[in-house]
Amino acid sequence: xxxxxxxxxxxxxxxxxxxxxxxxxxxxxxxxxxxxxxxxxxxxxxxxxxxxxxxxxxxxxxxxxxxxxxxxxxxxxxxxxxxxxxxxxxxxxxxxxxxxxxxxxxxxxxxxxxxxxxxxxxxxxxxxxxxxxxxxxxxxxxxxxxxxxxxxxxxxxxxxxxxxxxxxxxxxxxxxxxxxxxxxxxxxxxxxxxxxxxxxxxxxxxxxxxxxxxxxxxxxxxxxxxxxxxxxxxxxxxxxxxxxxxxxxxxxxxxxxxxxxxxxxxxxxxxxxxxxxxxxxxxxxxxxxxxxxxxxxxxxxxxxxxxxxxxxxxxxxxxxxxxxxxxxxxxxxxxxxxxxxxxxxxxxxxxxxxxxxxxxxxxxxxxxxxxxxxxxxxxxxxxxxxxxxxxxxxxxxxxxxxxxxxxxxxxxxxxxxxxxxxxxxxxxxxxxxxxxxxxxxxxxxxxxxxxxxxxxxxxxxxxxxxxxxxxxxxxxxxxxxxxxxxxxxxxxxxxxxxxxxxxxxxxxxxxxxxxxxxxxxxxxxxxxxxxxxxxxxxxxxx
Numbered sequence: 001x002x003x004x005x006x007x008x009x010x011x012x013x014x015x016x017x018x019x020x021x022x023x024x025x026x027x028x029x030x031x032x033x034x035x036x037x038x039x040x041x042x043x044x045x046x047x048x049x050x051x052x053x054x055x056x057x058x059x060x061x062x063x064x065x066x067x068x069x070x071x072x073x074x075x076x077x078x079x080x081x082x083x084x085x086x087x088x089x090x091x092x093x094x095x096x097x098x099x100x101x102x103x104x105x106x107x108x109x110x111x112x113x114x115x116x117x118x119x120x121x122x123x124x125x126x127x128x129x130x131x132x133x134x135x136x137x138x139x140x141x142x143x144x145x146x147x148x149x150x151x152x153x154x155x156x157x158x159x160x161x162x163x164x165x166x167x168x169x170x171x172x173x174x175x176x177x178x179x180x181x182x183x184x185x186x187x188x189x190x191x192x193x194x195x196x197x198x199x200x201x202x203x204x205x206x207x208x209x210x211x212x213x214x215x216x217x218x219x220x221x222x223x224x225x226x227x228x229x230x231x232x233x234x235x236x237x238x239x240x241x242x243x244x245x246x247x248x249x250x251x252x253x254x255x256x257x258x259x260x261x262x263x264x265x266x267x268x269x270x271x272x273x274x275x276x277x278x279x280x281x282x283x284x285x286x287x288x289x290x291x292x293x294x295x296x297x298x299x300x301x302x303x304x305x306x307x308x309x310x311x312x313x314x315x316x317x318x319x320x321x322x323x324x325x326x327x328x329x330x331x332x333x334x335x336x337x338x339x340x341x342x343x344x345x346x347x348x349x350x351x352x353x354x355x356x357x358x359x360x361x362x363x364x365x366x367x368x369x370x371x372x373x374x375x376x377x378x379x380x381x382x383x384x385x386x387x388x389x390x391x392x393x394x395x396x397x398x399x400x401x402x403x404x405x406x407x408x409x410x411x412x413x414x415x416x417x418x419x420x421x422x423x424x425x426x427x428x429x430x431x432x433x434x435x436x437x438x439x440x441x442x443x444x445x446x447x448x449x450x451x452x453x454x455x456x457x458x459x460x461x462x463x464x465x466x467x468x469x470x471x472x473x474x475x476x477x478x479x480x481x482x483x484x485x486x487x488x489x490x491x492x493x494x495x496x497x498x499x500x501x502x503x504x505x506x507x508x509x510x511x512x513x514x515x516x517x518x519x520x521x522x523x524x525x526x527x528x529x530x531x532x533x534x535x536x537x538x539x540x541x542x
Contacts, residue, residue: 008192008278016184016191020281020345022321028346032305034326038348041311041322041368044075044361049100052107064357077103106367109135110359117318117354123267132263132315133169133198136353136362140200140370141167162218163374166203166254170195176239176286183289183341194239194283198261200369202378204237204253221385224248227255230388236290256294257287258377259311259369260325266317273316277345280312284325285343292327292341297387302330304341308377311369312345320358322349322365 013019021028030038048068051058053076060068068075077098080090095101113135120127133141144167177193184191207223220226227235228243237255241248262280264272287310295307304327312323325345349365351358 008275008282010274010278012189012191013278013281015188016180016285017188017340017342018184018281018285018345019343020277020323020347022277022347024347024350026348029328030324030346031307031309031326031328033307034309034324034346037309037311037372038324040372041365042349043368044072044364046077046098047075047103047360047364048107049077049098049103050079051100051104058104058107058111060357061355064355067357106363107356107360110356110363113359114354114356117359120266120317123265125263125265128265128315128317129197129263132261137167137198137261137366140165140366143370144168144200161203161205161222162378164203165370165373166201167198168201168251168254169198171199171240171251173239173283173286175236175241176290179236179293180286180289183292183339185340191282194279194286196260196279196283197263199257199283200259200373201239201254201257202373202381204243204255206253217386218379218382221382221389222255224253226389227385230385233388234293234296235388236293239286239290256290256381257283257310258308258373259313260284260287261313261315263315264317266319268316276314276316280314280323281325281343281345284310284312284323284345288325288327288343289341294381294384294388297391298384302339304328304330308380315353318352318354320351320353320362321347322362323347 010020026038026042048060052060053065077100080094113131116131116135120131144165146164173194173196177191181190202222204224204227205219205222207225224243227237231237231242231244237243238248238252239254239257241252243252260280260283262276262283264276268276288307291307291310292304299306307327309324309326312325314321314323323345325343327341328344329342331340349361351362353359353362
């Protein structure tokens with residue numbers, strides 16, 4: 001009885017602003033990226049050679065031929081105008097241009113899948129699960145197994161690393177479910193943690209001290225220690241656990257799932273069919289909330305069009321469906337860093353894997369999905385992580401999104417204002433109102449000790465900066481507040497016409513204009529990266 005009350009239903013999903021639409025539709029109001037990915041996945045151009053029509057061993061059935069002629073005429077590879085006059089060289093060029101041998105190999109695989117699908121009689125989910133995993137997704141899984149434990153220690157392995165994927169199954173996404181609940185209405189019923197039958201994600205790598213391209217951002221962005229550091233600011237790379245836990249193992253080294261697979265047997269009742277769709281929608285929404293957090297510093301608040309979608313597959317026995325899941329809207333709360341999202345999963349293709357044309361198309365969709373993940377999705381994730389490293393880390397000292405409270409006393413010398421500092425600040429504001437002076441305070445650059453205060457996050461966990469140390473001081477200058485010289489009345493700077501202010505020592509302070517800050521600040525090391533801290537927007541999320 002308890003499990004029934006906790007089961008997923010369309011009503012529970014809708015109360016959490018998660019919606020799915022099983023009717024196939026390409027004229028749906030997709031987001032920008034969802035429409036792009038849907039069009040790319042359904043590209044079946046030049047996938048059927050003449051052998052698919054005239055060869056007895058490799059031949060489409062009559063219904064499939066009619067479907068090709070009426071709906072997919074471009075899927076047939078064009079014939080040479082005068083095939084009998086082609087020289088061997090010209091024939092070879094024609095074969096290479098359309099990769100006819102590769103297309104025929106895919107057709108043979110599809111025919112084998114059709115035969116095996118027709119042979120399944122027992123209403124058991126493992127029968128269909130084995131067919132989907134070991135035949136439909138077999139190439140992806142073989143590629144993914146070679147990515148386990150990968151460490152970029154040379155040029156060859158670095159090049160391989162950027163094309164690797166992880167394909168896993170039966171993992172419970174407890175961490176992703178916790179984050180998803182923070183973006184749904186508070187009064188909505190709690191959803192169960194997703195546990196997809198199969199999912200595709202990016203691999204997390206262990207750090208290597210050897211050469212090659214391992215210092216390139218495309219590699220270093222996905223190192224475990226770097227991703228774990230960003231979790232302090234609200235990033236959620238792994239759907240299962242936090243990477244800061246001590247018991248993180250090889251099975252947890254996956255990040256940002258982008259494809260979901262749910263499987264049921266062919267004799268499941270209507271309630272089981274609905275449950276399959278709900279499970280896929282729940283897992284897709286959990287993946288999208290992770291991508292939404294990832295894109296925090298790459299989009300403006302409230303934007304959702306450029307967030308990459310998630311692809312879902314559902315199999316009710318031989319009935320296959322492909323879905324696109326995306327964020328269709330956002331609404332902000334009063335709490336910082338919190339926003340409610342609306343998630344939509346729309347079916348874009350359906351077919352019967354007992355028919356060879358539908359199976360050929362499904363194989364093409366999986367191949368197109370692999371291309372999109374490696375060539376489009378992964379570079380986008382890497383670019384978003386770049387912004388986290390260079391901008392997101394500073395926001396960690398402003399608020400902790402999980403605790404939803406201002407930072408308290410820290411161990412690195414930078415904390416909330418004390419009572420004396422608050423009184424001093426009030427006196428300065430009163431003097432400013434009385435004097436009405438126009439001169440702005442500047443930082444003295446006569447010696448290194450006069451650098452402005454460095455945000456605590458760029459000092460590392462132990463409060464040590466890797467930049468220049470203050471000269472003429474025997475104590476650790478990273479824990480001291482630098483001296484400030486002012487001329488005229490004390491006055492806080494006003495934002496420039498572009499809406500930017502200088503980097504403040506604490507959330508309520510500011511001093512100096514952005515150019516003088518830029519000249520005064522030293523080069524620092526953030527997570528082992530040499531960067532130069534420049535003026536930031538007043539809003540730490542911008």
